[in-house]
Amino acid sequence: MHKAGITALLAVGLTAATITGPVQAEPTVRPPQPQSREAATPSQHDLGQQVLSDSDGWASAEGGTTGGAAAAPENIYRVNTWQGLRDALGGDSARGDTTDRMIYLDSTVNANETTNGGLLTCAAYADPSYSLEAYLNQYDPATWGANNPTGPLEEARDRSNGIQDDQVRQYIGSNVTLVGVGDTSGIVNGSLTIRGSDNVIVRNLEIADAYDCFPAWDPNDFGGNWNSEFDNISIFESTHVWIDHVSLNDGENPPESLPTYFGQKYEVHDGLLDITNESDLVTVSWNTFTDHDKVMIIGSSDSRTTDRGALRVTLHHNLFENTGQRTPRVRFGQVHIYNNYYNETNEGGYYQYGWGAGKESEILAENNYFELGDGLEASALIHNWGGTMLEERGSFVNGSSKHQRVDLLAAYNTNADIPLGDSVTWDATHHERIEPTQSVPKLVLKHAGSGALE
Template sequence: MRHITQLLTAALLLTGLGLSPVAAGGRDLGREVLGPRDGWAAAEGGTTGGAAAAPEHVAMVSTWAEFRAALGGAQARGDITPRIVYVQGQIDANLTPDGRRLTCEDYADPAYSLEAYLAAYDPATWGRRRPSGPLEEARARSAANQAAQIRQYIGSNVTIVGLGDDARIVGANLVVRDAENVIIRNLELSDAYDCFPAWDPLDGSSGNWNAAYDNLWIANARHVWIDHNTFNDGAHPPATLPTYFGRKYEVHDGLLDITNGADLITVSYNRFENHDKAMLIGSSNTSTVDPGRLRVTLHHNLFRDMGQRTPRVRFGQVHVYNNYYHEPSGAIYSYSWGVGVQSQIYAENNFFALAPTIAPAQVIVDWGGTGLYETGTLLNGRARHNAVSLLAAYNAAHDPDLSGARTWQPMLYERIDPTQAVPALVRAHAGAGRITGR
């Protein structure tokens, strides 16, 4: 699968706990670092995470309170102490240190209720104005209460790794911001549920509900490796969400967003499942920090039952190769590749299995970009005659055309597999609990 450099070959035993994080075969995932050619995160010195952590900064955790403390708690943002955090079993971000589970009612400000909010800001009476006044202020206070509980920053020089095949963090908003050199592996990150989405009647032609939390957000961070994780909505997939004001009451934002000048990121062997907006790369069309950054590699990931943004890109040089796009129903599907302002997507040897209701021309959407380079795509089959140009399909259905010119050449990759091999490889190896060699 990859040749990963091992900084330590000896097993690390956690002092006082008598527990070992060493996986089968003698691999200590906490001490592994990114390979020297494994995508953009390998550039400019590579990514080692917390591999150099001293014993006093190595922790095995099984509760949200322990997890936060191991990262440095409220002081984690900006912290540069090398750390390794091993996650054992399921961690619920809504649990207090004394084991009490908080609900949306616990976070709600006394002056807020959803029923009152819906009545106050119904477009039929409020109109196309953004919510304002005491009830909107109460919603914002409620949101701040929840954020204080579920949001956790991750500092520099950190490795977070799940143990075994059942390590899971539920309900958390993990943020790698203003940090460098971070590794997150072998975890299921599930259901960053926003109890208090904001209604914006000016978002789109009919308005939209906007949630605040990504399962994982990378912002103004460099050298980050996201590997063998599973991202999903847990107990609240899209089909379970109600509709208010004629729009889906969206309680989730992105699964993994990369914005605010983030750079040198590798996203490998992950599973993204049953969610609407998967991955935004780039902050806005007018960002002053994104140009020249947002260099990201996506390889051997599974995108299954996704709505959109796999990924949507602004500005960045993004190498998208050997990914498996599986849309068996098309129930929430909108598009896969979003071509944004000054984006430079290099799409290579990706496999698409699309429901009959999804036309090849739907895979690409132009969000203000000018081109995309595509090669080696297969659609709905393994044989050579299933080769397809999704860019050509898009251009045949839309004007003006997007350019297919190659504006840059990826140089950092370990191997690019034949497209026909991608589904089997990704099904076998992508996601949490599958961090074995190929």
């Protein structure tokens, strides 16, 4: 399923301090041919000029989503390095910036890339007082117990994480379109963060392996777990966001490849696409989410009641393949999930559930197709995280015909301690044609992900 052009960069060192090489020495930021504001209208062939259609999910409501289509010529960029991309987005001042910007990324860039063309590694980010070996010895539950890590070594881990954060996280401000050029454009080891922004479009990119060099041990997270900092894409406190034809994955570090410490997987990734903290009016369309455990959370915590009335999100025509959980997990939001293809082979044996119905969530799921591997049953596709309702219809499982549709909610409720109600309180009015379920796999496999746009 993965597109070409990213594999070579995925294999770069996470072992030595700095590797220099023939990467371009200076960031390149080149505006294409000047375009006037009058010319910034939807175009069939220029992805940067395309805007979200009037009925395409929640991001089309309440004014719609146009991204940087109104960018002035001096704010239209073509970039091919990580630093060039950061500069085009506004650099350290991008968060909160409202300048109309249109950015074309025409290569695969590595977020560990320095301005002189070298590649930083985990060793380069580490505080002198930190080492994984020392951390494992210090906070081993056999001797440390169930107490949260504290003291100089945990502080050194946190400082190390901050050093890496400064390099690999890039904010995206308001009124921005970021698109990949061709079928081999993307970002390796970076974390795109849309925070406090409005009117953002991200399309036609492969974003892989947002690798956290310094996971934190939490002994009280379901009996103990490693937690990481970076999402491939994070959406916080933002509105009118369209994520489209993006391939999101763990690159060369899928879940089954990770080591185990303290009896738990050493998790170096967080979410592929998380939507939290009062974000609202988001459309997630024609993307691929592959080879990852915790895919997408909508709503950050049960206690964040300010999320009530927000977190309206549409997911349609996405591929979820070889995932573990959270496809998505929802709190509070009104989430429309339709025409998605779930190909869950359970490779690696880490599959847990698909749709998570959390506190005050209202998921409406229509015409989704599931291909389940050995040992996975339809009843496992839903999990109740404190929710009360989930409306679902038109689901196919393992090639069922139109006369043998599977009632996933009924399958879940059969053995559920607390059954979910079958009707949400809202009507889905912001959507395009909902395709017959049996056509979903072919459509999604042909058209979803980066490089599929013409």
